[in-house]
Amino acid sequence: MMTRREAIKAVALTAGALAVTPSFLKGATADSSASNAVYPFKVPELGYPYDALEPYIDAQTMQIHHDKHNAAYVENLNKALAQAPESIQKKSLEDLLLNLDKIPENIRTAVRNNGGGQYNHAFFWKILKKNDAGQPIGDLSKSIDATFGGYPAFQAKFSEAAMKVFGSGWAWLVADGKNLAITTRPNQDCPISKPDGKEIPIVGIDVWEHAYYLKYQNRRAEYVKAFWNLVNWDYAAEQYAAASKQA
Ligand code: MN3
Numbered sequence: 001m002m003t004r005r006e007a008i009k010a011v012a013l014t015a016g017a018l019a020v021t022p023s024f025l026k027g028a029t030a031d032s033s034a035s036n037a038v039y040p041f042k043v044p045e046l047g048y049p050y051d052a053l054e055p056y057i058d059a060q061t062m063q064i065h066h067d068k069h070n071a072a073y074v075e076n077l078n079k080a081l082a083q084a085p086e087s088i089q090k091k092s093l094e095d096l097l098l099n100l101d102k103i104p105e106n107i108r109t110a111v112r113n114n115g116g117g118q119y120n121h122a123f124f125w126k127i128l129k130k131n132d133a134g135q136p137i138g139d140l141s142k143s144i145d146a147t148f149g150g151y152p153a154f155q156a157k158f159s160e161a162a163m164k165v166f167g168s169g170w171a172w173l174v175a176d177g178k179n180l181a182i183t184t185r186p187n188q189d190c191p192i193s194k195p196d197g198k199e200i201p202i203v204g205i206d207v208w209e210h211a212y213y214l215k216y217q218n219r220r221a222e223y224v225k226a227f228w229n230l231v232n233w234d235y236a237a238e239q240y241a242a243a244s245k246q247a
Contacts, residue, residue, distance in 0.1 A: 039081045039089045043071050044122040053128055056226040058215045066125065069210055073117030073188070080110035093119055097193045116188035120170060123201050129232035137233050140202070140240040147180045155228060158182050158203070162224045168208040173236075174199035175243035200243035202236050 046066050051059035081089050084107055088096075096103065096115050103111050135151050136144050148154035154173075161182050162171035169186040176199050183199070185191065191199040205211075205227050212223035 037093045038091065040078045041074050041093065041118055043067075043074050044118075044125060046125050048129075053130060053230055056130070056229050057128070057212070061212065061214045064214075065206075065210060066121075069208075070118070070121040073114045073121065076110060077114035077118055080107040080114065083107060094192065097190060100193060112193070113188050116190040116193065119190045119192070120188055120204065120206065123204055124206055126235050127201075127203060127232050128230045129235070131229060131231055131233060133229065134231075134233050136236065138237050138241075139244065140233070140237045143178065143180050143240070154182075158205075159221075159224050162205050162207050162227075163221060165207050170207060171205050172199075172201055173203040175202050175240055176200075177246055178244045198246075200239060200246075202239050202243070203231055 043066070046062070049059075050062040050066075053062060084104060088103065091099075093115055096111055097119055100108060100112050135141065141151070144151060144154045148157055158171060158173060161184050165171060165184050165186070167186070169184055169189075171182065171184045172191050174181055174183055174191045180202070181199070183191065191201045191204075205224065207220060207224075212220065216223045216226075
């Protein structure tokens, strides 16, 4: 049995988990004011013009990536959920991805791929912002220094991880409580899903070719290098502060 103190902590953890992801899922539901996105999902707003990230990511890539690729994930996620029982349809995107084993088998892969695609891209649009060679700030900066031995060492390790993703996938800086780690996921698997289901995304890079091919063709390394001009460190710090509260 849980002690009262443990019970309070468990409640606090649940509340904390719910508080973390909705900030980038706003606008990702039929009701854009909803803090907890549910079916039917809609494409999250980009929040800036297609050319806002030039010259590092070109306007055409952003337009196709957002309006076509993200939209396809949403369409296919909704199509899959249309066949699901109401109890599944009512679940938030976060809940669906945290509990993929509870999704009916006939739509599980579709929810994993397209729900993950929606989650990852909703985050990606938020983490991208021209930063004028800015660097991590506040507690996140201190934690990056302590974990990786400084910002340049972190950049090198993250870039290496992004380069090593074989085929399509993502590289992530994630937090489990205050603890930082660099990780990768294949396809559209996302950090909050297994293995441990509680890694909060802090920084993420999409290394699917659709994210860079028009401008960089096969030169992923150049795209990864350019990415460092596009990390929204304010947003990353907010995510880290939210994740830290769950420690
Ligand atoms: Mn993509």
